[in-house]
Amino acid sequence: MITYLENRPVRDRGDASDERPVMLGDQLGVDLPVFAAPMAGGATTPQLVDAAAKAGSLGFLAAGYKSPEALGQELSAASSTGFGVNLFAPNPLPVDREEFRRYAGLIALEADRYGIELEGAEPIEDDDRWHEKLEVLRAHPVPVVSFTFGIPSRDDLAVLRATGALLLQTVTTIDEAKAASDAGVDALVVQASAAGGHSGTFTPKQPPAEAPINDLVAAVRRTVGLPVIAAGGLATAEEVAAVIRAGADAVAVGTILLRSDEAGTSATHRAALKDPSRTHTVVTHAFTGRPARALPNAFTNKYSDLAPYGYPALHHLTSGLRKAAAAAGDEEYLHLWAGTGFRHATEEPAAAILTRLAEKL
Template sequence: MPIQDLLKTELPIIQAPMAGVQTSRLAIAVIEAGGVGSLPAAMLAPQALQDELKALAAHGGTWNVNFFAHTNPAPDNVREARWRARLAPYHAEYGIDIDKVPAGAGRNPFSSEIADLIEPFKPPIVSFHFGLPAPELMKRVRSWGSRILSSATTVDEALWLQEHGVDAVIAQGLEAGGHRGHFLDHDLTRQQGLMTLLPQIVQAVRVPVIAAGGISDANAVKAAMALGASAVQVGTAYMLCPEAQTSALHRAALRSPQARHTALTNLFTGRPARGIVNRVMREVGPLSPDAPEFPTATAAIAPLRAAAEARGIGDFTPLWSGQRVGNLEGVDAGTLTRALARGL
């Protein structure tokens, strides 16, 4: 079945869900241009999620709601203390009393409570990052008639996702911005660039494969399709669109020469994610063994982010970005979607 029929979309172009920089406004603009708009839901409170789902359902078209499928770790007081000690000079610099900041997760995985909330909306597509939720939750999502997608960063993960019932696999190349979707193995040496990973996954699985990572223009779309992709997922290029809620500080970084240097870092959440290199990544090192497991690293660094941003500084901000920004003029999402489609 062609992926346009599977996903009921005119164009095989999916706007990547990007937590913290977008709402349903961006998703709707992409839908109106013929693509699939996505809503990141992992950081939304229940009422906010419900409001966004109402907006998407009222508009219609094909939309995707995205969730994390991680397991929150058990509290690790020793590691948390080590992490806070590592950040102590920065807390002192900004006058932050870290003892008053509680440890915590900040991001919750897909659950039966969330399923209860979204079931009345029956999303056309539900996608996951970091694997898949429990089988009983998968069964519920399937019962709504929703198509199910999830990210794979290796061939083994793609085969696992196929075995567990996804309708399509998102092949996430190493170039992609934001969190790595790996879930079977945390060994970063196994991660590959999209143009190496994509044809391997296409050859290994029977389900359609969606290419993600470093796709920011029609030429990249054309290259991905030539290597067997059935669709593409684009994130960073949409961050400069006026419909996105990307902060002025983040937009400036994306437009600057600084955006040419990105790295995988676990400092902001505890899990490797690609972002523009900033002060804390340079001084601590982008990957630190002191950072607690995802998503608990966030608690100790969040006050630093807030304090620095209040001064217009992005030294502690996760400036998520792929290795190819594209869209430097900040065109609207509809224009960008149609420009990407010229590569089909």
């Protein structure tokens, strides 16, 4: 069990008022407090989740962008039963239609090189088939479900709680942590701005200020009485140990696993992560209309200041271009998601990476 979690009870679960408080460590049933974070878009695979489980850790399948049918297939493909699923909770950020058309015209030249037609493109405003995915998880229960981008309604939380799942909410600020606690989730994933890929912020037009993960975790622990899983920029055993001392019960890492044997990261993305000429990261909303941390390239350099906010409309708009760039080995027009610790990502089994990160605990 996770020593750091054993003595911290999860909140009483509302309807089950006669049920004793559940210990988070008991519920997770894992030995290694370094988890494999969900990475949507293909980087997280059932093999990566299984590798985390075999190491005594916890992995999360990333349901974002997948069809409900594909999610069901992945749930069946994972040989381990000890894993979680991450969902993109509905928190729409509608795009201004005129700004969308302007932006589509700007990036049409980049799309043309791959034979992708953007003229006349209209915004797609969907909810990632949210309710259908809830039904998949009702049919295929998992021990843990986490949410990113927003807090589900109480009714939707109740649907998942009825499956027996522990409910985790990604938060990026103290105010978000308070709101998640008030909604009745069981634990928090506290994400710092150093995290790679999308920020879990509830207010994407006003991304959270950059703050060290240790300070953010300590502040949340002082304010909200829920267990905390820390995420964002954690890439060494020393950093993991420090954030545990700051009050985290466990950590979740993503970027450090992007080059692991089991990750589904594209060859183009892998090459960029180890390119010595790439020395830093930037936060951009040019690819998807929501802020996300990535390695800078020609696309971010040219369009970060020109892109409107609007998710998922911009995600759908640029999706074809990004897939074509990945297939062509073109690093300059692909979303190269990466946290600030990307230099520590290595080519080796995920279990070895996760175990090494826990060495100082």
